[in-house]
Amino acid sequence: MMDLDAIRAATPGLATGRIFLDSAGSSLPPRVVTDTMITHLRREAEVGGYRAANERSDDLAAVKTSIATLIGTTADTIALSDSASRAWADFAYSVPLAPGDRILLSGADYASNAIAALQRARQTGAVVERIPSDSTGRLDTAALAAMLDERVRLVSLQHAPTNGGLVNPVAEATRIAHGAGALVLLDACQSVGQLPIDVTELGVDAMSATGRKWLRGPRGTGFLYVRDELARTMEPARLDLRSARWVGHGEYRLVEDAGRFEFWECDVAARLALGAAVDYLLEVGPGRAYTTVAARAWQLRETLPELPGVTVRDLGTEHSGIVSFTVDGHDPERLRDQLADHGVTVTVSHAGSTLFDMSERALPAVLRASPHYFVSPDELDRFVATLAELTR
Template sequence: MNIEQLRTDTPGVEHVIHLNNAGAALMPNQVVNVMTGHLQLETRLGGYEAAGQSAVELDNVYNSIGRLINASPGEIAVIENATRAWDMAFYSLPLGPGDVVLTSSTEYAGNYIPYLQLKKLRGIDIRIIPNDEYGQVSLSSLQEMLRDDRVALVSLPVIATNGGPVQPIEEIGALARAAGVLFLLDACQAVGHIPIDVQKIGCHMLAATSRKYLRGPRGMGFLYVEKSLCRSLEPVFLDLHSASLQTPDTFEIRADARRFENWECNIAAKLGLGAAVDYALEQGIEPMWQRIQQMAHYLRSKLADTPGIILQDNGSTKSGIVTFTHQGSSAAQAQQWLAGQDKRINVTTSTVRSTMIDMQQRGLEEVIRASIHAYNTVTEIDATIEALVRMSRG
């Protein structure tokens, strides 16, 4: 892993200490160049004509995502963000009265609200899988809950928006498969962060975003739907891209996962997502994950020795998302302090509104979130700790 090269590729590191990679990471030049190149093409040729000229590159975006998660290109839909990608899968499932959705305490509010909506509209039931002693999904509890044949779906995030454990997704997938239950995985914080292999995990559907650990542009995401499920899952919304008119009275839905897409799309951003995936693959996901763990471990060990700081992460495998509270300051005050003119350290806050069940279980209203990527350095972490020490002194 050539950290200097990673940083040379990332002009943002000259301006900020960016520890908000779980919000939106700094894009490398390789991504920005592809996007601006396409915008130039649109400027010169026209939007449709530029897309036509980039047809091969656009098709390659699906190949790249397929390589990233070990899926075939026909199992990928490119959708404007992880939420819509997830929605397209979730709302398309034929869930009805009494069907049970199993989720984790770490579920993201953007997914939990749709569960509540289908509870209201279709009478589904939501059950939270208890955690084990490490604060991650208890596999024995899950196995027990899966005995109920009303369970129709297991759905949870690999890594929560407020940090915490990397869930044991391969074990969860194996249990869901054995029980014949669909498994929908929110990999929004996981792609580009940890190795993701849908064959090994055994998930049926997976949603992800571009701008976080993948370091792609904002306003882009993707959905994976396993081939054998794809044809039987009728998308909740259709248009003339996902389906085609056969006669004035009939239409046919596309066979592949692009049935979950819609026609109009930010082509430059789509190409940018492809470039981000290619860049991540070039660096190697496994070495980046090793580096992220190493740097996050360093940050946690330094925070543990910093007066006034209380670390808030749990899980036997911890991600690059490091969360903590400060005894004398609110999360927003800490964020503001770190962002100050002389420091320019980007962290963010995560509140009970984003992960209510988990935060309430742990008695937390908010945390400060410092999310590490492979391009972050010891020097940057030391500067962050120094700024926090100064904040504590007042």
């Protein structure tokens, strides 16, 4: 049983009394996360950044161990980054491409991924194609199988999109892609911290994730997982003295693990705080956290449609903790701001963030509520009541 009172007491952002429903954007960190970050910044001010980092070298290494424990891998397959987008691009830009090669994107792919793929295609003569969705909105695995040939170099999968509660069939799609020899890059930005993830079971070659959303870590943090054998053979598009060693006048040697995707300079305080966030989740119990997030989202999917004019826009057959909806006759941005004035934090997801999907459904924008496990059922009832009052 999750101790909701203790968790809420350990979350300073809840002391304001606001109802916080934007963990899909940037969640509220537990106190230990901010304390860890501030303590290290103060230590840097006392002794300088180099010495402060050296004092915490074991703790920095432990961040990767904690992440690996959470996602079912080993620390040497983890590269720390400053965001999920940077992690995704670091891998994608390192996949060798030639004219005529193909990059496949899922219909729920995020704008940053699509833009990076299109740039890579423009630079190399490769082409970018969309994988169709099935009748439920999930990635169509049969259509993926039909698209594959020896020219497909990279398949980009979105585990859970930013604009709704869809969860894609990652393990099945990965098996199909591997059958044609393609690499699979999973964007888990919206799933790590709220959905069970075991990278061994999923089988993906690489996976990007952020710290600031469901992990409840600080902004400016993220990580890249790279499958062990691949991490030891792949050369990143960019290198520095962290990712490689200068061993001769005309020679460098890559480090032997996923650390080759890291740069030397980083925000040490933020990375230590990311480790604190992951450790906090491990202490809470990932299974309890995932179950509670699912229950909170289910409550909203049950109660929101009872309001006149409200349509829940989530696709798929399995759902994440993100609940997207529209209200007839109400502009999403204006309604978001009105809710904010009444002590409720939600956000808006625009078509430009998931252009394939939103264009197909003719949705310029949706409201997005994403309750984490620290949100109480009573707060969700009060949110729905406030929304009813504002849209009456």
